[in-house]
Amino acid sequence: MTYFLSFVLSVVLTSLSYFLGSEIVRNGIAIWQAMVIGFTVVSLGALTEAFHAPIWLIVLMPFPVGMLLLYIFLQKTFLTWLLTYITILALYTVIHISVSYFFQFHSLIPAWKLS
Numbered sequence: 001m002t003y004f005l006s007f008v009l010s011v012v013l014t015s016l017s018y019f020l021g022s023e024i025v026r027n028g029i030a031i032w033q034a035m036v037i038g039f040t041v042v043s044l045g046a047l048t049e050a051f052h053a054p055i056w057l058i059v060l061m062p063f064p065v066g067m068l069l070l071y072i073f074l075q076k077t078f079l080t081w082l083l084t085y086i087t088i089l090a091l092y093t094v095i096h097i098s099v100s101y102f103f104q105f106h107s108l109i110p111a112w113k114l115s
Contacts, residue, residue, distance in 0.1 A: 007046065013095050014038035018070065021088030027080055033073040041066045 015031075015038030022029045029037075041062040048061045070088070071081050 007042065010042045010046075011035070011038045013099060014042050014092065017088050017092040017095055018066075021091045022070075022074065022084050024091075025080070025084045025087050027074055027076055027084050029070070029073045033069075037066055037069045037073070040069060 015034040018037050019029065019031055019034035022034070044065055045058060045062045048058045053061075067085060070085060074081050074084060076084070
């Protein structure tokens with residue numbers, strides 16, 4: 001799979017977790033907002049990886065940006081945002097593990113392999 005295709009798939013799957021997570025908690029964000037968050041989070045992770053940052057920084061960098069964008073787009077109380085974010089993280093984890101296992105796509109940050 002080419003890097004560009006991996007990048008696009010990563011953005012789509014990350015955006016899907018944000019959109020579905022917000023829908024489950026019934027605080028739905030628009031699909032375009034989920035795509036903005038997904039694109040931003042994956043791009044930041046990919047850029048951090050491209051600069052050969054340590055693995056802990058590659059994993060850490062996208063979190064605060066995704067959290068902040070979700071908070072801005074959601075426009076709900078802190079507790080509602082927290083419940084939504086926890087739901088999104090759970091979905092992201094399930095999606096990541098499933099796609100890695102069934103489709104041999106080992107990363108939701110392009111070029112960073114789980115193995």
